[in-house]
Amino acid sequence: MDFEKTDDRRMLADSLDRFLADTYPIEHRNRVAYAAPFHDPERWAELAELGILHALVPEERGGFGGAGFDVFTVFESLGRALCPEPVLPALLVLRALMATEADLEPILSGTRRYALAVGEPDAPYDLDAIETTAARSGAGWTLTGRKSVVYGAQTADAILVVARDGDALGLYEIEGDAAERIDYGLIDGGGASDLFLDATPADLVLADAEAAIREALDWGRLALCAEAVGAMDAARDMMLDYMRQRTQFGRPIGSFQALQHRAVEMVTEIEQARSLTILAAARMDDPDRARHVSMAKNLIGRTTQLVAEESVQMQGGIAMTWEYPASHYAKRLTMIDTQLGDADWHLEQVMAALQAA
Amino acid sequence: MDLSFSPEEEAFRAEVRQFLAEELPEDIARRNREGRELEKADMDRWHAILNARGWLAVTWPEEYGGTGWTPVQRHIFEEECARASAPRTLSFGLAMLGPVLIKFGTEAQKAELLPRILDGRDWWCQGYSEPGAGSDLAGLKTRAERDGDDYVINGQKTWTTLGQHANRIFCLVRTDPDAKKQAGISFVLADLDTPGIEMRPIRLIEGGHEVNEVFFTDARVPVANRVGEENQGWTIAKYLLTHERTNIAGVGFSIQAFENLCALSRKSRRNGRRMIDDPLFAARLARIEIDLEAMKITNLRMLSDATKNGQPGPESSMLKVKGTVIRQALNDLSRRALGPAAAPFPSEDLEGNAALVDPDQAANAARYFNNRKISIYGGSNEIQKNILAKTMLGL
Ligand SMILES: Cc1cc2nc3c(=O)[nH]c(=O)nc-3n(C[C@H](O)[C@H](O)[C@H](O)COP(=O)(O)OP(=O)(O)OC[C@H]3O[C@@H](n4cnc5c(N)ncnc54)[C@H](O)[C@@H]3O)c2cc1C
Numbered sequence: 001m002d003f004e005k006t007d008d009r010r011m012l013a014d015s016l017d018r019f020l021a022d023t024y025p026i027e028h029r030n031r032v033a034y035a036a037p038f039h040d041p042e043r044w045a046e047l048a049e050l051g052i053l054h055a056l057v058p059e060e061r062g063g064f065g066g067a068g069f070d071v072f073t074v075f076e077s078l079g080r081a082l083c084p085e086p087v088l089p090a091l092l093v094l095r096a097l098m099a100t101e102a103d104l105e106p107i108l109s110g111t112r113r114y115a116l117a118v119g120e121p122d123a124p125y126d127l128d129a130i131e132t133t134a135a136r137s138g139a140g141w142t143l144t145g146r147k148s149v150v151y152g153a154q155t156a157d158a159i160l161v162v163a164r165d166g167d168a169l170g171l172y173e174i175e176g177d178a179a180e181r182i183d184y185g186l187i188d189g190g191g192a193s194d195l196f197l198d199a200t201p202a203d204l205v206l207a208d209a210e211a212a213i214r215e216a217l218d219w220g221r222l223a224l225c226a227e228a229v230g231a232m233d234a235a236r237d238m239m240l241d242y243m244r245q246r247t248q249f250g251r252p253i254g255s256f257q258a259l260q261h262r263a264v265e266m267v268t269e270i271e272q273a274r275s276l277t278i279l280a281a282a283r284m285d286d287p288d289r290a291r292h293v294s295m296a297k298n299l300i301g302r303t304t305q306l307v308a309e310e311s312v313q314m315q316g317g318i319a320m321t322w323e324y325p326a327s328h329y330a331k332r333l334t335m336i337d338t339q340l341g342d343a344d345w346h347l348e349q350v351m352a353a354l355q356a357a
Numbered sequence: 358m359d360l361s362f363s364p365e366e367e368a369f370r371a372e373v374r375q376f377l378a379e380e381l382p383e384d385i386a387r388r389n390r391e392g393r394e395l396e397k398a399d400m401d402r403w404h405a406i407l408n409a410r411g412w413l414a415v416t417w418p419e420e421y422g423g424t425g426w427t428p429v430q431r432h433i434f435e436e437e438c439a440r441a442s443a444p445r446t447l448s449f450g451l452a453m454l455g456p457v458l459i460k461f462g463t464e465a466q467k468a469e470l471l472p473r474i475l476d477g478r479d480w481w482c483q484g485y486s487e488p489g490a491g492s493d494l495a496g497l498k499t500r501a502e503r504d505g506d507d508y509v510i511n512g513q514k515t516w517t518t519l520g521q522h523a524n525r526i527f528c529l530v531r532t533d534p535d536a537k538k539q540a541g542i543s544f545v546l547a548d549l550d551t552p553g554i555e556m557r558p559i560r561l562i563e564g565g566h567e568v569n570e571v572f573f574t575d576a577r578v579p580v581a582n583r584v585g586e587e588n589q590g591w592t593i594a595k596y597l598l599t600h601e602r603t604n605i606a607g608v609g610f611s612i613q614a615f616e617n618l619c620a621l622s623r624k625s626r627r628n629g630r631r632m633i634d635d636p637l638f639a640a641r642l643a644r645i646e647i648d649l650e651a652m653k654i655t656n657l658r659m660l661s662d663a664t665k666n667g668q669p670g671p672e673s674s675m676l677k678v679k680g681t682v683i684r685q686a687l688n689d690l691s692r693r694a695l696g697p698a699a700a701p702f703p704s705e706d707l708e709g710n711a712a713l714v715d716p717d718q719a720a721n722a723a724r725y726f727n728n729r730k731i732s733i734y735g736g737s738n739e740i741q742k743n744i745l746a747k748t749m750l751g752l
Contacts, residue, residue, distance in 0.1 A: 034564075034702065124696040126628035149697040182713050185702040187563065187722045192700065194713055248493040258739050305689075312562075312729050316491055316737065317516055320730050322560035331562065331726060338697045344637040345628075 003278070009073045012055055012065075016074065019050060020081035026325045029189070033084040036183070037155050038191030044085050048110025056091050062104050068222060068281030075223040079230025082325075082332055084190035088223055088339075089152030092116040093160055095219040096171060099212035100205060115156040117147035117195055118217065124148070125341040127162070127169060127210065132197060134163040134170055134204075142199040143172055143179075151339070153193035154183035160205060161197070162213055171209040172202040188331040218293045221340050222284065225277040225293075225300045228336050232270045232307045235329040239263070239311045242318075242326075259314050266310055273303040294341070294349035301343030304333040360654070362429070370433045377441040380406050386442040390617075392720035393703075394565060395444055397522040401477050403444055408475050414451050421459055421471050428660045432608075439609030447519070449481040450474035453597050454527050457544070461585040461593055470546075484514035484528035484547075484571060485594070492740050494529070495538045495591065499573060501530035501545060506580050508532070508545060510553075510573040516734070520556055520569040524549055533588050542590035546582040553577070561730075563723040564702070598736060599673065606680030607731075608656045611649055614687040618642065621718070622694050632694055641690055648683055655679070671748040674741040681732045688725040695721050 005013065023043060032040040047053075055070045057063025065071075071091065078087060093114040094107055106112035123129035132145025143163050153159055156176045163172055180196040206212060240263065243254030253259060273296075280296040283289050308330040312319040319326040337343055362370070385399050407413040415431050417423020426434070438445070446452075455474055458467050473479040490497040499512025510530060520526065526547050533541030547554065553576030559568045585593050622632035622642065632638055659672055692699045699722040701714065732738045746752045 119697055121698065122626040123628055124698070129627075129629040149700055184713075185704070186700045187702045187726070188700070196712075248491060248496070250493075250496075253492075256739075258742070309685075309729065313732060313738075316733055317486070317730075320562050320733065322562060322564065327562040327726075330729075334692075334726075335700055335722070338693075338700060342693065342696065344635070344641075344693070347637060 005069070005073065009065075009069060012051075012070075013073050013077055015050060016047075016052060016077040017080070019046070020077060020083060024081050024083055026082065026328070029082055029084065030322075030328065033082075033189030034185055036185070036191070038185050038189070039085050039155070041155075045110055047085055047087070048108075052087065053090055053094070053108045053110060057094050057098070057104060057108065061098060062108055068284035071219060071223050071284075072226040072277065072281045075226035076230035079227030079232075079332075080234045082189070082231060082234070082328060086113070086115070086152030086155065086190070088220060088227075089113075089115040089156070091223050092216050092220045096160060096209070096212055096216035097205070099209065099215075102205070112158070113152070113156050115150050115153040115159050115193075116216065117150045117153065117159050117161045118213070119148055119150075120146055121148045124338075125345045127213065130162060130164055130169065132161065132163040134165045134172055134202070135199075137199075137201070141172055141202045141204055143174065143197045143202045144199055145197050147195040147197070149192045150195055151190065151192045153181065153195065154191045159195070161195075161202065162209070163197075163202075165207070168208050169210045169213060170204060171206040171213065173205050174200055174202045178202075186335065188335040189328065214290065217340055218289055219284070221293045221297045222277070222280050224336050224339055225273075225280060225296045228300045228304050228333060229270070229274050229277050231329055231333055231336075232273070232304065235307055235311050235326060235333065236267060236270060238326050238329070239266075239315055242315050246315075253314075253316075262310055262314065266307055269303045269306055273299050276300075288353075291350060291353045294346040294353075297341055298343045298346040298350060301337040301346065304336055305343075308333040360657075362433070366429060366433060369430055370437060373434055373437040374441075376410060376412075377437060377443060380410070381441055381443050382406075385444060389444045390442040391716050392724040394567070397480075400444065400447060400522075404446065404477050407446065408477070413446065413475055414455055415446075416452060417455055417459060417471075421455075421467065422475050423455075428663045429657075432656070432660050436609040436612065439613040442613070447480070449483050449518070449523075449527075450479060453483060454481050457527075457584060457593055457597050460596065461544075466584065479525050480519075480523045482517050482520040482523035482526050482549075482569075484517060484526045486516045487513055488515055492737055494594065495542070497529055497531060497542065499528065499530045500534065501532050501543065501578070503532070503580065504577075507577040508580060508583075510545075510547070510576045510578055512573050514571040514573075515559070515568075517556070517569040517571050518567060520549070520571060521558065521566065526554075526571065527584075529590050529594055532590075536588060539591040541588055542594070543587050544584045544590040544593045545578055546584065547576065547578045551576050551578060561727060563726040565723070565727065567727075606652065606656050606676040607684055608649075608653055608680065611680070611683050611687055612653070614684065614691070615645065615649055617717075618687060618691050618694065621691065625694060627696065638694070641693070645683065645686055645690060648679075648686075652676070652679055652683060671745065674736075674745050675749070677735070678732075678738045678741050678745075681738060684731060685725075685728055688728045692722050692725045699725075 052074050054063040055065040055074050058066030093116050094104060120131060134141050134143055143161055158176055159174050161172045161174055162169055179200045181193045183193045185191055244252055246253050276296040276299050280292045283292040311326055312330050315326055318324050385403055388395055404413060412424055414423040415426055419425035458470055485494060487497050501508035501510045526549055528545055529542050530545055531541050532543040553574045555572045557570045558566050559570060561567055625632050656676060695718055703720045703723050
């Protein structure tokens with residue numbers, strides 16, 4: 001048993017952490033995260049050069065990692081720095097394309113950017129409820145339907161769309177500007193779009209893609225859990241520093257037991273959430289991958305809410321301000337829950353697995 | 358035991374409801390329902406409508422232009438206003454300074470200032486908190502030194518809500534630096550255009566401009582602007598805080614928020630069914646309904662006590678804590694009901710873009726984040742619990 005990172009992953013984490021600390025301080029992050037294009041194209045290119053995209057894919061597909069712990073390592077660092085670069089869309093697309101023969105190098109090098117469009121207004125999380133349809137048209141296909149809150153679509157060269165052809169879900173590719181798109185910034189930073197597909201021409205990338213899509217989404221969920229762990233660590237450290245420094249009634253607020261117990265509870269819950277994320281990372285190639293991912297994402301959802309709300313409350317007014325970084329961590333931690341299945345949705349998956357056993 | 362309102366109270370409710378149906382401007386109600394910030398002009402307009410009817414100052418006695426209502430009438434009024442999506446009136450002049458002047462002000466101060474609050478000539482803001490004095494308000498350092506007929510004020514206030522719209526500020530200042538903490542404080546009124554007073558905006562978590570910092574550099578304020586005796590400001594501060602805490606549970610708000618949430622969850626579909634048919638979501642909703650139903654009655658019990666004893670007891674802190682927790686839970690659930698669609702940053706571009714978001718919901722997540730403030734300001738929930746432990750439980 002060994003819970004330490006391997007040397008390779010430690011080196012990756014160190015160089016990524018150093019890069020983000022040097023080039024992505026919170027002031028810079030807030031400047032780019034809330035204004036179009038909602039990320040920093042230069043930093044994106046540099047991150048790709050650092051090899052963080054290669055780390056998400058195994059060697060046989062041109063990467064140098066691709067295991068659960070590689071994904072964990074990259075996203076934990078991104079989360080700690082609250083980095084809004086669209087790495088998650090890249091991960092989702094890379095993992096979905098692993099089921100195809102596609103050449104991944106243009107994506108891995110950061111030159112060609114993709115987004116994955118899955119969720120819909122009435123089907124934010126559940127593949128079974130997807131209504132976007134694919135229809136044959138001559139040699140190609142057309143897509144009709146609406147995709148909502150597609151992360152990274154506003155800067156994507158191409159978009160992979162999940163659509164229904166009868167009972168089967170397929171994966172189709174459209175050009176980034178092929179469909180009507182409304183781009184917007186997100187309340188927690190970064191950008192997304194809604195897509196209005198109306199007989200939009202598309203190429204079929206993978207028919208009967210459901211298993212591949214489910215697997216790709218689970219990789220995305222693992223990434224979000226790891227991002228949350230990194231962000232929670234940072235939010236906790238900030239809070240504890242503040243509790244030591246801030247004095248009221250002539251003593252540090254950290255000396256009040258009313259806060260001490262809650263700080264300890266928070267730290268305990270973060271460790272619990274980290275443990276389940278580690279477990280999920282270890283189970284990514286197992287048959288019960290999905291159940292472990294859902295357990296982790298449920299606990300992460302519960303814990304991020306606790307950390308976001310309690311860290312703001314225990315720091316008081318200052319944490320309500322834009323200028324103080326804790327507020328931005330609180331927003332990101334809160335909204336992570338709404339990506340790729342919230343705590344309740346994942347609880348239902350865990351319940352269903354229990355009931356079926 | 359009788360939980361029903363009297364026929365007179367029911368008649369009063371009907372009168373309020375009719376008034377709101379006739380007089381509340383639709384655009385103001387809509388903005389408020391959508392959770393967007395109201396412009397100063399909107400607040401002024403709504404105040405003027407209430408004032409014309411004599412219903413603006415609900416906590417003041419009639420002789421000063423108030424309604425003279427009982428606590429139960431005030432409660433009914435608040436409930437009906439929430440139901441109609443009427444904005445809350447501004448507390449700084451009406452609920453805070455007004456009662457202070459009525460109790461501690463000179464006749465000249467009352468005669469001059471109370472009418473100006475009612476007719477909107479004065480927009481007050483509250484200068485209590487400082488960077489170093491939040492929960493520990495008595496630790497405030499802003500210094501007022503006597504110089505002839507003036508105080509010369511130096512220091513900084515912060516978190517000044519809607520100060521950008523205000524023309525005047527009421528402040529707690531230190532007039533005797535050698536006295537014990539609470540003993541050296543005075544309550545003074547200042548015009549914000551006094552030379553030496555400067556205001557700067559603070560941007561909040563969700564991006565809005567609602568609070569400010571106020572800097573005092575050798576600002577001269579007439580001694581005549583002091584309310585109450587010199588160095589007796591703490592008594593006033595405490596009196597004002599109890600008033601701030603009445604009706605703070607926001608039961609009316611919560612009832613309305615709950616009904617909106619039920620409507621939303623019947624309308625919106627998720628994963629092949631209505632939100633309300635999702636058992637986990639329905640469980641969350643039902644749990645809040647239970648808490649809210651209980652709080653309604655707790656609130657009425659306290660109102661009934663306050664009517665008998667003429668004063669809210671320390672239990673009002675209990676309601677503040679529970680009330681804020683419930684309101685925040687409602688905001689949380691409402692954000693959850695939207696799922697990923699809560700994520701877009703509310704912006705001018707998206708406003709009116711009904712293809713993308715239901716206008717009622719556009720500010721949903723922003724409201725959730727903004728309302729984290731309600732368990733922090735007006736005495737944080739931790740401080741309220743400290744007070745309760747001491748005064749109610751005698752611990
Ligand atoms: C949006 C907003 C609007 C506001 N508007 C106004 C306004 O108009 N005018 C005005 O004067 N002020 C205003 N305030 C200030 C508000 O009253 C203070 O924020 C509040 O008193 C808390 O002070 P603080 O923020 O300095 O936090 P601190 O006092 O630094 O508290 C930090 C944390 O420590 C806890 N804590 C402190 N002491 C104890 C203790 N003894 N035991 C246990 N826990 C403790 C607190 O509960 C909190 O969780 C506003 C604040 C906000 C956020």
